[in-house]
Amino acid sequence: MMVTFISQCEKNALKKTRRVLDAFANRIGDNTWQTIITQEGLEAVQKLLRRTASKSTAVSCHWIRTRARSEFIWVVGNKDKFNSEGYVAVNYSETKKFIGENENMNKEILANTQGQRLDQHMFAVATVAKEIIGKLVPDDEVLANDVFIAGCWHDMGKLDNNFQSWLYKKLDKKEDTLDDGVHIDKGAFSWEKYPRHNEFSLLLYHLFSKDLRDRCQHAVFWHHAKPIRKKEIKSLIDILDKLGTLKDDYSIVIESIKSILASIESMHSEYYDIDLSLSLNISKFDDIEEKIDKVCVPKYKEYSARNDLKSYNRNIKENAKNNLVRSVIISADRLISALSCEALQEHINEKTVSNLIDTVLHKESSLALEIQQCLDGFETKYPDSNRNFEQSKAANFLSDEEVEVGVLKGPAGCGKTKIALEWALKTGVKKIYWVCPRVQICEGLFKDLTADEYLPNTSIEIVTGEIKQTYNGGKVGETKEGKEFSADIVLTTIDQIVNTITTHTSVTTLIDFMSSHVVFDEYHEYINMPAFNLLFAEIVEAKKLQQNDNVLPNTLLVSATPNPIFVTDFLQLNETDNMVGIESFNKSDYKISFVEYDERKEDEANPLFTQQSKNSFVISNTAITAQKSFIDNQMSENSILLHSKYTKKDKMELFDKAFDSFKQNGNKAYDILRSGPIVQASLNISCDVMVSEMTHAENFLQRLGRLDRFGENNSVNNYTIAITSHIIRGKQQGSSAKFLAKLFSLQSTKAWYKFLGNTLSDGAIKISDIYKIYDDFYRDENSKKMVEEDLLGALRHSVAVIEAKVLDPLSFPKKKIENSTIKIKKNSLRGDSRFVQMARCHIDTRDTLEFENSYMYDEALNLDGMTYDTNSIQGYGDSNKNLLSFMAKKHHNIKETKKAYKDSQLLSDARDPITPVYLSYIPEDLKKVESKPHTDAIYYAVGNKQVLGAISLQQLQTKGDNDEN
Numbered sequence: 001m002m003v004t005f006i007s008q009c010e011k012n013a014l015k016k017t018r019r020v021l022d023a024f025a026n027r028i029g030d031n032t033w034q035t036i037i038t039q040e041g042l043e044a045v046q047k048l049l050r051r052t053a054s055k056s057t058a059v060s061c062h063w064i065r066t067r068a069r070s071e072f073i074w075v076v077g078n079k080d081k082f083n084s085e086g087y088v089a090v091n092y093s094e095t096k097k098f099i100g101e102n103e104n105m106n107k108e109i110l111a112n113t114q115g116q117r118l119d120q121h122m123f124a125v126a127t128v129a130k131e132i133i134g135k136l137v138p139d140d141e142v143l144a145n146d147v148f149i150a151g152c153w154h155d156m157g158k159l160d161n162n163f164q165s166w167l168y169k170k171l172d173k174k175e176d177t178l179d180d181g182v183h184i185d186k187g188a189f190s191w192e193k194y195p196r197h198n199e200f201s202l203l204l205y206h207l208f209s210k211d212l213r214d215r216c217q218h219a220v221f222w223h224h225a226k227p228i229r230k231k232e233i234k235s236l237i238d239i240l241d242k243l244g245t246l247k248d249d250y251s252i253v254i255e256s257i258k259s260i261l262a263s264i265e266s267m268h269s270e271y272y273d274i275d276l277s278l279s280l281n282i283s284k285f286d287d288i289e290e291k292i293d294k295v296c297v298p299k300y301k302e303y304s305a306r307n308d309l310k311s312y313n314r315n316i317k318e319n320a321k322n323n324l325v326r327s328v329i330i331s332a333d334r335l336i337s338a339l340s341c342e343a344l345q346e347h348i349n350e351k352t353v354s355n356l357i358d359t360v361l362h363k364e365s366s367l368a369l370e371i372q373q374c375l376d377g378f379e380t381k382y383p384d385s386n387r388n389f390e391q392s393k394a395a396n397f398l399s400d401e402e403v404e405v406g407v408l409k410g411p412a413g414c415g416k417t418k419i420a421l422e423w424a425l426k427t428g429v430k431k432i433y434w435v436c437p438r439v440q441i442c443e444g445l446f447k448d449l450t451a452d453e454y455l456p457n458t459s460i461e462i463v464t465g466e467i468k469q470t471y472n473g474g475k476v477g478e479t480k481e482g483k484e485f486s487a488d489i490v491l492t493t494i495d496q497i498v499n500t501i502t503t504h505t506s507v508t509t510l511i512d513f514m515s516s517h518v519v520f521d522e523y524h525e526y527i528n529m530p531a532f533n534l535l536f537a538e539i540v541e542a543k544k545l546q547q548n549d550n551v552l553p554n555t556l557l558v559s560a561t562p563n564p565i566f567v568t569d570f571l572q573l574n575e576t577d578n579m580v581g582i583e584s585f586n587k588s589d590y591k592i593s594f595v596e597y598d599e600r601k602e603d604e605a606n607p608l609f610t611q612q613s614k615n616s617f618v619i620s621n622t623a624i625t626a627q628k629s630f631i632d633n634q635m636s637e638n639s640i641l642l643h644s645k646y647t648k649k650d651k652m653e654l655f656d657k658a659f660d661s662f663k664q665n666g667n668k669a670y671d672i673l674r675s676g677p678i679v680q681a682s683l684n685i686s687c688d689v690m691v692s693e694m695t696h697a698e699n700f701l702q703r704l705g706r707l708d709r710f711g712e713n714n715s716v717n718n719y720t721i722a723i724t725s726h727i728i729r730g731k732q733q734g735s736s737a738k739f740l741a742k743l744f745s746l747q748s749t750k751a752w753y754k755f756l757g758n759t760l761s762d763g764a765i766k767i768s769d770i771y772k773i774y775d776d777f778y779r780d781e782n783s784k785k786m787v788e789e790d791l792l793g794a795l796r797h798s799v800a801v802i803e804a805k806v807l808d809p810l811s812f813p814k815k816k817i818e819n820s821t822i823k824i825k826k827n828s829l830r831g832d833s834r835f836v837q838m839a840r841c842h843i844d845t846r847d848t849l850e851f852e853n854s855y856m857y858d859e860a861l862n863l864d865g866m867t868y869d870t871n872s873i874q875g876y877g878d879s880n881k882n883l884l885s886f887m888a889k890k891h892h893n894i895k896e897t898k899k900a901y902k903d904s905q906l907l908s909d910a911r912d913p914i915t916p917v918y919l920s921y922i923p924e925d926l927k928k929v930e931s932k933p934h935t936d937a938i939y940y941a942v943g944n945k946q947v948l949g950a951i952s953l954q955q956l957q958t959k960g961d962n963d964e965n
Helices: 013-024 039-051 118-136 141-153 161-173 197-208 214-222 236-243 246-272 285-292 309-337 341-349 353-359 367-381 386-398 416-426 439-449 494-502 509-514 532-544 564-570 623-633 648-662 697-704 725-729 734-742 746-759 767-777 781-803 883-895 903-909 923-928
Strands: 002-007 026-029 032-036 058-066 069-077 406-409 432-436 460-463 468-472 475-478 489-493 517-521 555-559 579-581 589-596 616-619 639-642 672-675 689-693 717-723 833-837 839-845 848-855 866-869 938-942 947-952
Touching (some): 002 013, 013 039, 013 058, 026 341, 026 353, 032 341, 039 069, 118 246, 118 309, 118 341, 118 353, 118 509, 141 214, 141 309, 197 214, 197 246, 214 309, 236 285, 309 509, 309 564, 309 781, 341 353, 367 416, 386 406, 386 579, 432 494, 439 460, 439 648, 489 494, 494 532, 517 532, 532 555, 532 781, 564 781, 589 746, 589 767, 616 623, 623 639, 623 672, 623 947, 639 648, 697 767, 725 734, 734 746, 746 767, 883 903
Parallel strands (some): 406 555, 432 489, 517 555, 589 717, 616 689, 639 672, 689 717
Antiparallel strands (some): 002 032, 002 058, 026 032, 468 475, 833 866
């Protein structure tokens, strides 16, 4: 339970009670303490206070039940010092003038159901937000002033009489309010019919403030998520029209604003001993329509398509600053709103509002000591080794105060993880966010960092959409809800960090993230990812803002393939000052061979389908190619198949088996790994022979990093690249070239192939020489142009995604929660997906199939579902391939349910795993409706040796035309 203690002790009782309360609780004001405590602990506090009590003792205790409600428990000592609810009575008619009281305010205007005064609430929010931004981004007075002004206006719309009437009724009934702030959800003034207070605040700020700032307008409007309305509010005129009665209350509104701002100015003057002027620009009501005509509400993200990389930087900087201002306003708002009105009053009177930021900033941890022990262990195990020396040399470069954002270019097996830890140690680490592009990379790092040679005594957490686990004290357990992101090292995906700038619920995590050291592992994967490339740049830009001459770098980008164009031209990082490379310690020989093939032939002439020798990897660009090659060879090979189209349970089991087999000194349970691109980065596995489908330079080298990864082979390591004539010419023909074009990497791939052809010799080559070729590739002007062409295409697509408003933080009507299943968000940067169900089938060969009378998972248990892209579900616009349409015609009769009134209803319901889209049906169900399977039905296939995953039977039986990845 969380409790608050309020002391009104006098004389010697002051010292005695403070000693007791300081031992059990955190002091949040001169006379106020707060802590989380057990019932037994609370009884112990009460007993200790009673033992030392005298006539001058007066301590009340309150149980904080919710953000909006507390319960008075007891008083020790003089009860007359408190009112009937255990609070300190405040008499506003006294001659004493409290900070923030204004003689012109005849009536209190409240901010929330805590009973906080609006002027005090906005001043406190502004003060705390400014303190936070000052800690996160030192020496930026303009940004700090923007934050303070936004805080002074963010809730101004709450002075509306209709809102105040509604709020007073809530107070009378002692009703709780929503976590997303105080909003009217029902009646004549609900958000559907009437502006929310943040929308009215924006209108008032634009109408009356003399100092209009775009960033303040953005923060005021977006400090609450946008409600879904039938008719969206797009302009200030829309807000004015919804208000309706503003003309009648216009003079009252003006006087209220004057009075509130005068009170804030007075509080500021007494709190900081510095005068503040929040000047107003008053217009006649008849003139305001002209003043706001054609003024739109601020866009959440502002981007436009550009023809050169550097031109994106202005938008990136503005959006990065907007993210920070919005985040600190919301964080401060939540912090202040959690206080009782009495506690807030006391903080203002005692000038301790600023102290509240201690709860959101990091305290000291043992992480630095544990990293030092890890590094000492490596030094003891490998004394005076060149490897340790070179790794320390790289860490020293990256920790120099001249570095803005460090970029570590580390080839496979160079010890990038160890270098990152040593860099963190040298730059004063307290906490690390380790951000990865994919869940599998997080899982690989989780295994590495919890190993005995790294950090076995550190709290390490993995937080993804699928996994929330914490390693502590040598054990791994499920992370408690609400405790996410609390370990000393947090391994998470880029999606979770992007949520901090694209949602309302996760926004306050950005403060913790900004206060931490951050490692972006395998960041090159964001380069061609729609929207993620721009949002990643915003996050890096925010971290850049923290740097000055007195601050050590706290952000590190890590990749074997850093893509200098992306780093220098797009992220605007100087390569000389920020990037350091480390030579590979792998001295093995490599032979790179290109084999041109006809993708329409899936036989021994196709390198991806050829039988392989022991300890070989075959990596395809798509899951379907890996599946088909595995099926064709499953009876003649001891192989394992990995890709992304498995249930969560099957995926985890297969990844563990593959890792155990192919890791250093693995159990060698399998001879061959056939895989999609999912294994190409940060999996610490190795092979002796590799066959790869042609791809761009970054993927090419990432895959190479799994070939003799540990440099143990004496013979030459063969790396065979399968390439089609269409890719060689850079033409969007054939499935392989079309797939690369869809990922904005076809021209880059063509350029890389051409450059390698002109550079490679016929003989063997060292891996360090291959990385030198990569460096030269990015110095070649013709190659750079083709890479830039793909990158610009990816960025233009990203702008289109953002313009479609998939990033806008939205709020939906509150509904009763019937179950706790995880549902798919309405907007996702990873694509529009739905939960799916499919029948199982057994596959011996491509022509020998057996359809089972069982489904992929049991919906009643809500376990182990899978998601699928809506384009695939609906046949990519081809009505003959539309599986959703087939379901709409059959499903109600098969399952004896109510028929969906249209296909889109089924698609909407499938955000919940309980009501998935059926991509195929079992024979017994099809028999009920006397139907054959859809010709493009997708099944969950099982082979002779392992699960094969989701597969379209039409694709399985068609050669060389695979549109799906």
